[in-house]
Amino acid sequence: MSVNNNQPITAQLVADHGLSEDEYARIVDLTGREPSFTELGIWSAMWNEHCSYKSSKKWLKTLPTEGPQVVYGPGENAGVVDIGDGDVVVFKMESHNHPSYIEPYQGAATGVGGILRDVFTMGARPIAAMNALRFGAPDHPKTRHLVSGVVAGVGGYGNSFGVPTVGGEVNFHERYNGNILVNAFAAGIAKADAIYISKAEGVGLPIVYLGAKTGRDGVGGATMASAEFDESIDEKRPTVQVGDPFTEKCLLEACLELMDTGAVIAIQDMGAAGLTCSAVEMGAKGDLGIRLDLDKVPVRENDMSAYEMMLSESQERMLMVLRPELEAQAKSIFEKWDLDFAIIGETTSDLRFSVHHQDEEVANLPIKQLGDEAPEYDRPWLEPGQHSPEPPHLFAPPSDYNAALLWLVGSPDLASRQWVWEQYDTLIQGNTLQLPGGNAGVVRVEGHETKALAFSCDVTPRYVEADPREGGKQAVAECYRNLIAAGAVPLAATDNLNFGNPEKPEIMGQLVAAISGIGEACEALNMPIVSGNVSLYNETSNADGSGDAILPTPAIAAVGLIEDHALMARMDTAQENDAIFLVGTEATHLARSLYQREILQSESGPAPSVDLLTEKYRGEFVLSAIRGGYASACHDISDGGLAVALAEMCMASGIGAECTIEVTYPHAALFGEDQSRYLITVKDKWTNMFAANCEGSSVFFSKIGHMRGDRLIINDLIDTPIESLKQAHESWFPDFMNGPTSSSE
Amino acid sequence: MKACVVLFPGSNRDRDMIAALTSVAGEPPHLAWHKDTALPDCDLIVLPGGFSHGDYLRSGAIAARAPVMNAVAEAAQRGVRVLGVCNGFQILTEAGLLPGALMRNAGLKFVCCEVLLSVANADNPFTAKYAQDEIIHCPVAHHDGNYFADTKTLKRLEDNGLVAFRYAQDTNPNGSVNDIAGIFNDEGNVLGMMPHPENLIEPAHDGTDGRRLFEAALNVVEMAA
Numbered sequence: 002m003s004v005n006n007n008q009p010i011t012a013q014l015v016a017d018h019g020l021s022e023d024e025y026a027r028i029v030d031l032t033g034r035e036p037s038f039t040e041l042g043i044w045s046a047m048w049n050e051h052c053s054y055k056s057s058k059k060w061l062k063t064l065p066t067e068g069p070q071v072v073y074g075p076g077e078n079a080g081v082v083d084i085g086d087g088d089v090v091v092f093k094m095e096s097h098n099h100p101s102y103i104e105p106y107q108g109a110a111t112g113v114g115g116i117l118r119d120v121f122t123m124g125a126r127p128i129a130a131m132n133a134l135r136f137g138a139p140d141h142p143k144t145r146h147l148v149s150g151v152v153a154g155v156g157g158y159g160n161s162f163g164v165p166t167v168g169g170e171v172n173f174h175e176r177y178n179g180n181i182l183v184n185a186f187a188a189g190i191a192k193a194d195a196i197y198i199s200k201a202e203g204v205g206l207p208i209v210y211l212g213a214k215t216g217r218d219g220v221g222g223a224t225m226a227s228a229e230f231d232e233s234i235d236e237k238r239p240t241v242q243v244g245d246p247f248t249e250k251c252l253l254e255a256c257l258e259l260m261d262t263g264a265v266i267a268i269q270d271m272g273a274a275g276l277t278c279s280a281v282e283m284g285a286k287g288d289l290g291i292r293l294d295l296d297k298v299p300v301r302e303n304d305m306s307a308y309e310m311m312l313s314e315s316q317e318r319m320l321m322v323l324r325p326e327l328e329a330q331a332k333s334i335f336e337k338w339d340l341d342f343a344i345i346g347e348t349t350s351d352l353r354f355s356v357h358h359q360d361e362e363v364a365n366l367p368i369k370q371l372g373d374e375a376p377e378y379d380r381p382w383l384e385p386g387q388h389s390p391e392p393p394h395l396f397a398p399p400s401d402y403n404a405a406l407l408w409l410v411g412s413p414d415l416a417s418r419q420w421v422w423e424q425y426d427t428l429i430q431g432n433t434l435q436l437p438g439g440n441a442g443v444v445r446v447e448g449h450e451t452k453a454l455a456f457s458c459d460v461t462p463r464y465v466e467a468d469p470r471e472g473g474k475q476a477v478a479e480c481y482r483n484l485i486a487a488g489a490v491p492l493a494a495t496d497n498l499n500f501g502n503p504e505k506p507e508i509m510g511q512l513v514a515a516i517s518g519i520g521e522a523c524e525a526l527n528m529p530i531v532s533g534n535v536s537l538y539n540e541t542s543n544a545d546g547s548g549d550a551i552l553p554t555p556a557i558a559a560v561g562l563i564e565d566h567a568l569m570a571r572m573d574t575a576q577e578n579d580a581i582f583l584v585g586t587e588a589t590h591l592a593r594s595l596y597q598r599e600i601l602q603s604e605s606g607p608a609p610s611v612d613l614l615t616e617k618y619r620g621e622f623v624l625s626a627i628r629g630g631y632a633s634a635c636h637d638i639s640d641g642g643l644a645v646a647l648a649e650m651c652m653a654s655g656i657g658a659e660c661t662i663e664v665t666y667p668h669a670a671l672f673g674e675d676q677s678r679y680l681i682t683v684k685d686k687w688t689n690m691f692a693a694n695c696e697g698s699s700v701f702f703s704k705i706g707h708m709r710g711d712r713l714i715i716n717d718l719i720d721t722p723i724e725s726l727k728q729a730h731e732s733w734f735p736d737f738m739n740g741p742t743s744s745s746e
Numbered sequence: 747m748k749a750c751v752v753l754f755p756g757s758n759r760d761r762d763m764i765a766a767l768t769s770v771a772g773e774p775p776h777l778a779w780h781k782d783t784a785l786p787d788c789d790l791i792v793l794p795g796g797f798s799h800g801d802y803l804r805s806g807a808i809a810a811r812a813p814v815m816n817a818v819a820e821a822a823q824r825g826v827r828v829l830g831v832c833n834g835f836q837i838l839t840e841a842g843l844l845p846g847a848l849m850r851n852a853g854l855k856f857v858c859c860e861v862l863l864s865v866a867n868a869d870n871p872f873t874a875k876y877a878q879d880e881i882i883h884c885p886v887a888h889h890d891g892n893y894f895a896d897t898k899t900l901k902r903l904e905d906n907g908l909v910a911f912r913y914a915q916d917t918n919p920n921g922s923v924n925d926i927a928g929i930f931n932d933e934g935n936v937l938g939m940m941p942h943p944e945n946l947i948e949p950a951h952d953g954t955d956g957r958r959l960f961e962a963a964l965n966v967v968e969m970a971a
Contacts, residue, residue: 156856160887161797163758247756247800337779338755426858426887428945431762445950566950 006038006307006363014038018045024376031370039307039356039363043371046274046312047281050537053375056503057535060516068529070492077198078119078270080531081191082493084562088446089196090454091125092188094133094497094558096536100241101183105150109183110158110244114316116187117162118270121253122319124197124260125189128430129444130159132169132185133458133497133556137178139413139737144173147181149738154244155185156424161246162253165433166425167442168456173413174463176552179541184497184534186458186558190446197260199269199279201287201322201348206266208280208291208346211319211335212252214301215276218242219314248317248340255338256319262334264327271318277311279320280346281354285372290349295358299341307358322348382509385469388607391592393669397601402671402718405600409641409672410648411729412599413737420734439572439653440486440637443563453566455489458558461640464608465553467593469511473518473555474611478676480559481526482637485620486679488569488627489561494523496533496557501540501550511553512537519555525613526620528559570627573653575634575682579708581647582681582691584619586701587663588642588673595641596672609674616677622700623679631683631691638678644671644719646680651713651723652730660706660715667718682708749775749964750788752818754809759795759832759944766944767792770960780812790827790963791818793834795887795942805848805890806836815841827871827963828936832888835928835938844931844938845903846895851888852921858887861917863927863941866909870930872937873910875958875965881914882955884941891940893922893929903929910937 097112465472540548592606928939943956
């Protein structure tokens with residue numbers, strides 16, 4: 002198929018490109034005439050939600066993005082944060098939700114590929130990856146197929162590329178039945194003085210195309226990412242790209258070699274909206290025009306139209322502005338790696354984006370307006386409603402506390418994810434210090450004796466659904482807590498905001514409130530947002546035209562610095578007879594807990610609130626205890642409350658615990674999800690000193706028992722063998738994935 | 747006393763291997779590129795793990811036909827020690843330097859976990875620093891590690907002590923026949939293994955059981971020189 006560039010632009014064609022009438026009128030105005038077909042494609046790619054953030058920009062601007070540690074904040078391919086000694090960590094998280102629902106393996110694989118490219122485009126070698134995955138209800142007929150495909154795709158790409166996957170989340174909820182979430186995170190390390198950005202500099206310099214060839218895959222992908230799903234979704238399969246981790250690995254090595262030669266002036270990967278977005282971005286940022294000659298673009302299919310080439314989302318491609326005197330040297334590196342290297346255009350001084358194909362100028366558009374003047378909406382939004390408090394006595398206690406705990410540790414959201422992460426190479430590069438399944442993933446910084454980085458990603462969507470502002474705060478706070486529990490100083494964060502249709506005021510209200518909560522927490526906890534991604538329109542259309550939105554899911558991933566990994570903390574290192582301390586108070590909050598959902602089968606009431614001052618105060622105390630060498634093990638208390646956190650520590654260390662805790666409402670004390678709490682185990686001989694430290698710093702704490710035996714015992718409520726807990730915890734995932742084939746698919 | 751790591755496009759545990767060899771030998775190894783037709787003068791050739799050429803065909807099949815493999819085969823014939831780990835093992839079987847084949851894991855999934863290995867033959871330069879039947883820890887990370895060979899070949903491997911390592915205590919992660927994790931060639935100077943000793947070199951790796959394999963290979967080389 003080759004579409005004539007002169008075909009008439011009809012109202013239907015405009016609508017098919019996801020552009021409103023007002024937007025089109027503005028396009029005609031900025032173009033100075035009716036756009037050509039290729040130009041319409043270019044405008045729509047630049048102005049869709051995915052590339053322009055037109056619904057969210059107003060609110061994203063309110064996030065804290067600065068700090069002495071921040072080298073580059075949002076606006077580049079990834080955020081860049083100083084880790085001392087001349088090194089920086091470069092990281093970002095990005096969604097690949099819609100493609101992963103349509104074609105789970107390739108959708109997830111190319112999500113991983115895209116985020117890795119964002120990191121190494123800046124000159125950083127990727128050293129760690131994580132994935133936040135949300136699927137529909139376990140009993141939904143598509144869920145297993147999607148879990149299996151997404152996990153294989155994440156592994157298939159990351160394992161072959163050669164980056165350790167050190168963390169992530171996997172959750173299930175029926176609200177993701179028709180719209181799963183795949184959020185991929187990657188981090189890399191670079192030298193602070195060797196960071197590459199996309200801003201082009203200099204007129205008349207060659208624009209070089211690097212990497213894989215261009216095909217028709219993914220044409221219109223960015224537009225798809227900004228549309229709701231309906232029953233015609235299977236017809237969209239051809240818009241999903243196909244990943245080639247081998248080419249990406251070669252591209253990584255070639256790019257890093259090329260950067261070492263000093264030949265790179267500016268570089269940008271081709272992600273969403275491919276050649277269009279990367280070329281416009283380089284020009285617009287550098288106040289330069291760009292002229293492209295599409296006849297020189299390496300292609301792997303015949304008769305591609307200009308429209309298709311400009312919108313192709315073929316993977317593993319880069320665009321670069323080259324120092325012309327180093328062309329031969331640059332070319333030889335790409336020849337060594339058997340990758341394409343083609344000069345396809347040049348920078349100009351006229352601020353036009355001029356595209357030529359087969360002796361015809363198929364597009365000539367004002368580049369600054371394409372890049373910077375996308376519409377920015379202040380969409381109407383509704384302040385989310387508030388739930389009145391629900392004290393513990395409103396919740397029924399379990400008939401059997403042991404059974405309730407066993408059920409919880411073996412429930413879909415708490416069961417061991419070993420089935421998942423055993424399919425990821427967690428060890429490659431030889432620097433992994435903590436695997437998935439602990440508080441945070443930890444990776445050594447190569448070239449340093451003692452330094453390591455900790456990574457965590459978190460959000461509790463059921464809290465965000467109940468209260469977007471508190472839920473947004475909680476996502477940041479839990480991430481902070483996980484890093485602290487590993488003994489890391491939280492440095493900075495990236496956000497991946499997954500929401501429904503922003504044209505609905507109640508959904509827009511969720512987004513606005515969640516961003517405000519995230520901003521407040523990032524400010525208070527000194528974790529600026531340095532990069533991020535927004536994924537809207539995560540809804541499934543019903544036959545009557547209404548849409549069902551996902552749970553609002555603002556995933557937060559953060560990086561922390563461990564100065565000396567000999568002094569980091571783990572959750573699996575408690576020893577027999579160590580004393581167990583609870584940092585924090587007795588829990589009372591059962592609304593929106595997993596206890597409520599799993600045992601009482603309901604989801605209602607307010608989310609637990611986060612007091613950010615308390616969060617920071619306790620966090621700094623716990624960190625000082627870990628760095629002081631007091632903590633033989635540490636774990637934050639989150640989903641499932643104190644009892645689940647204790648069970649997790651016991652299972653990880655293979656030792657039982659005998660605990661006596663103060664209880665006003667036993668079920669709330671055991672399973673309540675009050676925030677800002679930790680468990681720390683301390684060598685018995687140091688308990689007095691540790692307790693004195695707690696008292697001295699006015700941190701709420703209590704000594705609740707000792708690690709010993711092979712059972713978890715709490716008051717007269719819980720008495721369960723660790724082996725039974727492990728059995729329940731470890732069997733759910735494999736049993737689910739190996740279970741009987743569903744008949745309804 | 748000098749090692750050489752052979753790099754293929756798609757090798758990705760090359761940096762781990764280089765770090766391990768550097769740590770044990772005190773100096774970095776030589777590097778060779780898959781298009782090279784000759785190897786630098788060395789006493790230990792190492793083919794590292796990864797997904798050479800993407801392994802979109804049978805794992806290691808394309809790499810086994812790289813120009814450098816002629817030089818590797820020629821060196822092996824001269825008695826130079828050759829170690830292939832993971833993808834390196836797959837390449838050695840595809841190149842015919844070791845018998846048998848590495849099929850897709852029995853579970854059909856990539857698997858990364860720690861296994862236990864028993865040292866099936868400690869009477870060899872690669873394994874000399876282990877005790878016979880010693881149980882060591884070692885991680886695996888592969889999709890195609892299910893070792894298979896025909897009955898006759900298996901008998902030859904077993905009868906002649908050519909099985910180097912076996913998965914021990916029910917930790918076989920991939921369905922390999924006879925729990926085989928690594929094998930020698932008839933002459934004993936070529937070792938192929940799926941587990942990754944290069945990821946178990948220093949205390950930060952949570953164990954150092956892999957270190958002795960490199961110490962043995964390099965020390966013996968030193969004594970011979």
